[in-house]
Amino acid sequence: MAEGDREPLAGAGTLREALRALLPPTKEELTLQLGERVERSVVRLLQEAVELFCGGRGGECLQASEAILDYSWEKLNTGPWRDVHRDWRRVYAFGCLLKAVCLCEEPGDAGAVAAALRVCDMGLLMGAAILGDILTKVAAVLQAHLPSGKRPAPGPAQEQPHEKKARHDRVWIPDVRSERTVPRLRCPSLQHFRKHFLVPGRPVILEGVADQWPCMKKWSLEYIQDVAGCRTVPVEVGSRYTDEEWSQTLMTVNEFISKYIRDEPRDVGYLAQHQLFDQIPELKRDISIPDYCCLGDGDEEEITINAWFGPQGTVSPLHQDPQQNFLVQVTGRKYIRLYSPQESEALYPHDTHLLHNTSQVDVENPDLEKFPKFAEAPFLSCILSPGEILFIPVKYWHYVRALDLSFSVSFWWS
Amino acid sequence: GGGQQRAPPEHGRGAPRILVRLRFLRLRAGAGLGARAPGAQPRAAADPGRGRGRGRLPRERELELHRLRDPPLSVPTGGGRLELSGSAGCAAGGCRDAWASEALLVVLRAGPGRGSGTELQAWAPGSALSGEPLWAHTVGPEAEGEDAPGGEPQAGALPLLPGGRAYVSPRPPFYSPLAPELRARRLELGAEHALLLDEAGQVFSWGQGRHGQLGHGTLEAELEPRPLEALQGVPMAEVAAGGWHSVCVSETGDIYIWGWNESGQLALPSRSLAEVGKTAAGEASGLKEDGCDVRTAEGESGGLAPFIAIQPFPALLDLPPGTDAVKASCGSRHTAVVTRTGELYTWGWGKYGQLGHKDTSSLDRPRRVEYFVDRRLQSGCPSLRSHPLCTRVGSFFSTSSPTPVVSCVVDFSCSDRCEVTSPLWF
Numbered sequence: 154m155a156e157g158d159r160e161p162l163a164g165a166g167t168l169r170e171a172l173r174a175l176l177p178p179t180k181e182e183l184t185l186q187l188g189e190r191v192e193r194s195v196v197r198l199l200q201e202a203v204e205l206f207c208g209g210r211g212g213e214c215l216q217a218s219e220a221i222l223d224y225s226w227e228k229l230n231t232g233p234w235r236d237v238h239r240d241w242r243r244v245y246a247f248g249c250l251l252k253a254v255c256l257c258e259e260p261g262d263a264g265a266v267a268a269a270l271r272v273c274d275m276g277l278l279m280g281a282a283i284l285g286d287i288l289t290k291v292a293a294v295l296q297a298h299l300p301s302g303k304r305p306a307p308g309p310a311q312e313q314p315h316e317k318k319a320r321h322d323r324v325w326i327p328d329v330r331s332e333r334t335v336p337r338l339r340c341p342s343l344q345h346f347r348k349h350f351l352v353p354g355r356p357v358i359l360e361g362v363a364d365q366w367p368c369m370k371k372w373s374l375e376y377i378q379d380v381a382g383c384r385t386v387p388v389e390v391g392s393r394y395t396d397e398e399w400s401q402t403l404m405t406v407n408e409f410i411s412k413y414i415r416d417e418p419r420d421v422g423y424l425a426q427h428q429l430f431d432q433i434p435e436l437k438r439d440i441s442i443p444d445y446c447c448l449g450d451g452d453e454e455e456i457t458i459n460a461w462f463g464p465q466g467t468v469s470p471l472h473q474d475p476q477q478n479f480l481v482q483v484t485g486r487k488y489i490r491l492y493s494p495q496e497s498e499a500l501y502p503h504d505t506h507l508l509h510n511t512s513q514v515d516v517e518n519p520d521l522e523k524f525p526k527f528a529e530a531p532f533l534s535c536i537l538s539p540g541e542i543l544f545i546p547v548k549y550w551h552y553v554r555a556l557d558l559s560f561s562v563s564f565w566w567s
Numbered sequence: 568g569g570g571q572q573r574a575p576p577e578h579g580r581g582a583p584r585i586l587v588r589l590r591f592l593r594l595r596a597g598a599g600l601g602a603r604a605p606g607a608q609p610r611a612a613a614d615p616g617r618g619r620g621r622g623r624l625p626r627e628r629e630l631e632l633h634r635l636r637d638p639p640l641s642v643p644t645g646g647g648r649l650e651l652s653g654s655a656g657c658a659a660g661g662c663r664d665a666w667a668s669e670a671l672l673v674v675l676r677a678g679p680g681r682g683s684g685t686e687l688q689a690w691a692p693g694s695a696l697s698g699e700p701l702w703a704h705t706v707g708p709e710a711e712g713e714d715a716p717g718g719e720p721q722a723g724a725l726p727l728l729p730g731g732r733a734y735v736s737p738r739p740p741f742y743s744p745l746a747p748e749l750r751a752r753r754l755e756l757g758a759e760h761a762l763l764l765d766e767a768g769q770v771f772s773w774g775q776g777r778h779g780q781l782g783h784g785t786l787e788a789e790l791e792p793r794p795l796e797a798l799q800g801v802p803m804a805e806v807a808a809g810g811w812h813s814v815c816v817s818e819t820g821d822i823y824i825w826g827w828n829e830s831g832q833l834a835l836p837s838r839s840l841a842e843v844g845k846t847a848a849g850e851a852s853g854l855k856e857d858g859c860d861v862r863t864a865e866g867e868s869g870g871l872a873p874f875i876a877i878q879p880f881p882a883l884l885d886l887p888p889g890t891d892a893v894k895a896s897c898g899s900r901h902t903a904v905v906t907r908t909g910e911l912y913t914w915g916w917g918k919y920g921q922l923g924h925k926d927t928s929s930l931d932r933p934r935r936v937e938y939f940v941d942r943r944l945q946s947g948c949p950s951l952r953s954h955p956l957c958t959r960v961g962s963f964f965s966t967s968s969p970t971p972v973v974s975c976v977v978d979f980s981c982s983d984r985c986e987v988t989s990p991l992w993f
Contacts, residue, residue, distance in 0.1 A: 192670055223918070227810060227899055231758040232775060506787060 168266070168298045172254050175290050180207050185247055185283060190238045195224060199244065202251055211258040214251060221248035229279055239281050246280025246288060249273060253291060263299065267383060270295040271405075274385035277432050289434060292384070299383055324465055324556050327488050327517070327534070335491065335535040335543065346544075347448050351477070354546035356491050356533055359443075363481050364540030368439035372483055372560055374410060377462070381433050382407040389423045393468045395503075395511060414464045414558060423467040429460035430562075440562055443479050443542060449566045457565040464558055471500060471512035471552040476565040478545040482537045485559030489543060490516055491533045492550035499526035500550055516552040537561075666725035668737040673725055675706070685729060689741060704742055706730070727754035734761075749792060755808035757826075758899065762813050763792055768802025770795045770815050778811040779879035780826035786879065797880050798823060809897030809915075814904075815881075820891025822904060823881040830900045831931025832915030834884055838874040840931050886912060886933055904933070911936040 177183045183203050187196060202217035225245040229237055253269040253276075273292040280288070337358040338346075350357045363369070388409050391399030404412070406424075413422025430437040437458075446456055457476075465485070473494065480489075492500060500512040501524050514524045521528050536556065537543050545551050547567075664675040672690045688700040706728055726734045731751035733744045745751050745763070749771065753764040760774030760781060771792035772781040779786065782795045798815070801823075805816040812826030812833060824833045831837040886892065891907045901915030901922060912933040913922040920927050923936045 227758065230811070233777075505785075 168257055168294070171294045171298070172257060172291060175287060175294065176254070177284065180204070183207070183284075185243055187240050187244070188238075190240050191244060195221070195244065198224075199247065206251060206255070211255045215255040218248045218251040218255065221245075222252065226279075242279065242281035243283050246276040246283045249276025249280060250283070250288060250291065253288075253295070257295070266295055266299055270299070270383060271385045274432065278385075278387065289432070292432075293434075296383060325517075326536075326556055329488075329534050329536055332490075332534040333532070335489075335533045343445060343448060346445050350544060351445075351448055351546070354494075354549065356546060356549060357544050358535060358537065359445075359479075359542040359544065360540070362443060363441070363542050366440055366481075366483075368436075368483050368560075368562070369540055371439055374414070374558075377560075378407055378410060380435050381429070382410075384433060386424055386427055386429065386432075388413070389425050390420050392421050392466075393470045395470050395508070395513075418464065421464070421466055421468075423461075423463035425461050425463065425467070425469070426459050428458060429462075430458050440481070443481075443564060445479070445544075446564060446566045449477065451567050455567070459563045459565070461559070461561040461563065463555060465555055467555045467559070469551075469553040471514060471516050471550050473497075473510050473548045473550045474545075474565065475510075475547065476567050477547050479564040479566075480537065480543040480545060481562045481564070482539050482541050482543075483560040483562060484539060485555060485557035486539075487537045487559055487561065488554045488556055489535055489537055490552045491545065492530055494548040494550065496530045496532075496550070499530035501527065512550065517554070664725050666735070671701070671735075671737040671741075673735050675725060675729070687728060687735065687742075689735065702741065724753065726756055727751055736761075745792070753806055755806050757808035757813065757897075758810040760808065760811075760813070761792075762806045762808045762815075764803055764806045764815070768804065768818065770798050770803050770806055772813065776879075778827035779877040780808075780811050780813050782813060782825040782880050784880040786877075795881065805894055807895040807897045807902075809902060810899030812897060812900075812902070814895040814897055814902055816892045816895050816904070820893070820907060822884040822886065822892045822895065824884050824902070825878045825881045827877055827900075828875050828931070830916035830929045832897070832900050832902050833875065833878055833882065834902070834914050834932050835875040835878060835882065836873060837929075837931040838876065840929055841874065843929075884933070901929075909939070911939055 180203055183206075185199065187199075198217060198221060202214055202221060205211075205214035205217055221244060225241050225248060228241040229245060231237070249272050253272040256265050256269040256272065259265070270292060273288050273295060276288045277292065282288075335356050335358050337360055339359075340361045341349075341357075341359065346357075346359075349355070383405055385403050385405055386409065387401055388404055389399065389401050390413075393399065409422060409424055412418060413420070430440065440458070442453060442456060442458075446453070471490070471492070501514055502509055503511055503513055514520070514527050519527050535543065666673045674688045674690065676686050676688060685706045687704045687706055689702050690700050724731075726736060728734060731745065731749070732747060733742060734751075734754045734756075735742055736756055745754075749763060750766040751763050752766050755762045757774070757780055760772060760776070763771040765771070770782075771794050772783070773789040773792045774781065776783070776786050776788050781789055781793070782797065783789070783793060784797070801821075802818045803815045803823075804818045807814045809826070809832060812824065812828070814822060814824045816822055826833065828835050828837050829839060831840050886904070886906070890910065892904045893907050894905045896903050898915070898921060901913060901917065903911060903913045905911055911923075912935050913924070914930040914933045915922070917924070917929040918927050922928075922930060922934070923938060924930070924934060
C-alpha cells in the first residue's frame with residue numbers, strides 16, 4: 154500500500170470502536186480539571202470541543218482542537234520550559250487526543266491513521282499525562298491498526314548496516330590501554346558499590362548486571378522498526394550539539410533508520426536523550442532498572458530513562474549532568490572519557506547560561522593553544538561494550554563517541 | 568507545531584532539555600555571537616521633512632476598537648456568523664486609553680476629581696467593567712503634565728503609562744517602573760520580551776532571548792532594558808512586538824526585524840513553509856542581513872535556499888522599491904506594515920486568514936493586501952493611515968473612515984467560528 158493511499162482501511166470500524174472504548178464514556182469524564190492559569194475562554198473552548206465530539210460533529214471538533222493546539226502551543230513556547238505550567242501541557246495533550254480521534258472517525262485512509270499517530274506522539278512529547286495516560290494507549294491502538302504495508306517487513310536478507318559502514322568508514326578506535334581505564338567489577342554488592350563508588354563519586358563499570366536483560370538479545374534494527382518504526386521521535390542532526398550546523402527535528406523511527414543509519418547518511422543523526430520507553434511501553438519490558446538505583450533518595454518514578462540510538466560516529470561533547478547516571482550499553486561500543494569535577498577549570502566550560510555545563514574543548518582534537526590546561530587534566534577512559542553498565546557519578550564530566558551502530562539506555566537518578 | 572530549529576540543552580545532557588520538547592533555538596557558540604554588526608545601510612531619507620507624527624484616530628475611536636475586541640458581537644457575513652469574544656458590551660465613561668490582552672483589560676480613566684490625576688484600572692475581561700477592578704493605581708497628575716504640550720497624556724501609549732515612568736503587563740509584576748533616564752516614548756510587549764522606543768529614537772529590549780527577539784545577537788535573557796547597538800545611529804519612529812519577534816520602523820521608512828521566524832514572520836525564508844512548498848526561498852527574498860543562516864537545503868528548483876529559524880540581530884527588510892513604511896504591528900506570529908502611500912503589507916502565520924490574502928496560507932515574504940487597492944476607498948477615508956492592530960489570529964486596521972476594518976477574527980470561545988480571510992468592513 155503506497156503512502157497516502159486513499160483506500161479505506163479494512164477494519165476501520167474496529168479502529169473506531171477500539172478508540173471509543175478507550176475514551177471516558179461521559180462528557181463529564183472527558184473533561185480536564187484545570188487550575189486558574191488556563192483562561193476561561195480556553196476552558197469554554199475545551200468544553201465546546203467535547204460537546205462537538207460527543208455530538209458526532211467531527212469536522213467542527215477537529216477545527217476546535219486545532220485552535221486548542223495552536224493556542225496552547227504558544228503557551229508551551231513562552232518562557233523557559235521548566236516554567237511552563239503543567240496545565241498548559243495538559244491542554245495541549247487534550248487537543249492532541251481530540252484531533253487524533255477525530256482524524257480516525259471517518260472511514261479513513263492509511264494516511265489518516267499515520268497522521269493521528271503522529272499527533273499522539275506530539276502530545277506525548279510536548280504534553281503532560283491526561284486521563285490516565287490515555288495518549289499512550291491511543292497510540293498503541295493506532296499503531297496496531299496501521300496497515301501492514303506501513304510497517305516494514307521484518308526481513309531476512311537485510312544487510313547489516315555495520316557491515317555496510319565498515320566498507321566506507323574507518324573508525325578511529327582509541328588505544329585505551331595507554332590511558333587510565335575505568336575500574337570494572339562483577340556484580341558488586343549494594344554496600345560495596347555505595348561505599349567505594351557512589352559516596353566518593355568514582356566511576357566504575359558494572360559487569361554481569363545487565364547482560365541478561367531481554368534487550369541484549371532482542372534489540373536489532375528489525376525489532377526496533379517492528380515495535381517503534383512508525384512512531385515520531387526527536388532526532389539531533391549534526392556532529393555535536395555545540396556546532397553551528399546542529400539542529401533538531403522530528404521524524405518517525407523508520408525515517409531515522411533509513412536516513413541516518415542505512416542509506417549512506419550525509420549527516421550524522423542521533424536519536425538522543427529521548428524518553429522512548431515512556432512513549433512505547435512495549436520496549437520498557439525489555440529493560441530493567443538497576444538495583445543500585447535504590448541507593449538513591451528518589452522514587453522509581455522519578456528516575457529518568459533515556460534512549461540513545463544512532464550510527465557509528467555520534468558524539469556527545471564533554472559535559473556534566475546534575476544527577477547520577479547508569480549508562481547501559483545494549484548494542485555496539487562506545488568510547489567514553491571521564492574527567493572529575495575537580496578538573497572543571499581545566500575543561501573551560503562555556504560561559505553562557507545555556508551551555509554552562511558543557512566544555513569548550515573538543516576532547517579528541519583539543520586546541521591546546523586555546524585551552525592549555527586541558528593537556529594536563531587527568532582522566533579515565535573505557536570502551537563500553539554490550540551488557541556493561543558505566544556508573545557516571547553526578548557532575549562527573551563525560552565525553553562519548555559511538556564506535557559502532559549503538560543503542561544505549563541511561564538512567565538518571567538522585 | 569514548531570518548526571525545525573536548533574537548540575542547546577538547557578542544562579546539558581542532564582535535565583530535561585528544551586530540545587526534547589521541541590522548542591528549538593539557534594545556537595551560535597563562542598565568538599560568533601554578537602561579533603557581527605548588521606552592516607546594513609539604511610536607505611537615504613526620501614523625505615527629510617517627515618516627522619514622527621503618527622496619524623491617529625481620535626481617542627474615542629481607539630476605545631471603540633479596543634472594545635470591539637472584547638464584547639461578543641454578531642455580524643452577519645452572508646453565510647456565516649462572525650463573533651467576537653470577551654465581556655458583554657459596555658460603555659465605559661471617561662476612558663482615555665485602553666489596552667487588552669486575553670487575561671487582562673487595562674483602562675486609563677480620569678480620576679474622580681479635578682486635578683486628581685488619572686487612574687489605571689485592570690479588569691478581568693469578562694467583567695464588563697462593572698464591579699470592582701482587579702487592581703487600580705493612580706497615575707499622579709505630575710506624570711501627565713510632562714507629556715504633550717497642553718498637559719494631556721498621550722492616549723494609545725498603553726501599556727506605557729502617561730509620563731513614561733512605568734508600564735503595565737498582563738503578567739506579574741503587573742505594574743513595572745521604568746528608569747526616567749530612558750525617556751520612554753513607546754513600549755510594546757511580546758510573549759516574553761519587551762521593546763521600548765525612547766524620545767531620541769533609540770530602541771531598547773529586555774526579557775527572554777531564546778528566540779533572538781531581543782536583537783542583541785545572543786540567545787541570553789536581559790533583565791534590564793538594553794539598547795540595540797546594531798540600530799544606534801538610526802532613529803526609529805515606531806516599534807512593534809509579536810509573540811517572539813520584534814519590528815521597528817525608522818524615520819526614513821525602513822523596516823528592521825528580528826526574532827523567531829518559524830512561520831515566516833520575519834519575511835525570511837522559513838523551513839516549515841518550504842516543506843509545505845510555500846517559501847519564497849530560491850527567489851530573491853529581500854534578505855539584506857546575513858543574520859544566521861546556516862543550513863541550506865535544496866529548494867524545489869534545485870537551487871540552494873538558506874533557511875532562517877532565528878534572527879538574533881536586526882535585519883533590514885525589503886519592501887518594493889520606493890515604499891516607505893509608516894507603521895508596523897505584529898500578531899503573535901504575523902506582521903503587518905502600512906506604507907506612506909496607504910498600502911498594507913502582511914506576512915507570517917496565516918492559518919486563520921489573519922494575513923487578509925483570501926487564503927489560509929502562511930507567507931515568508933511581504934505581500935500587499937489587495938483589498939485596499941481594489942476598493943479605492945472614498946475620500947474621507949483615503950487609505951490606511953495607521954493603527955494596524957494585530958492579535959494572535961486576527962488583524963484590525965483602522966482607516967480615517969468612520970468604521971474600522973476587520974481582517975479576520977477567530978474567537979476561541981465562540982460557537983460559530985468563521986474565518987474571514989479578506990478585510991471586512993465592520
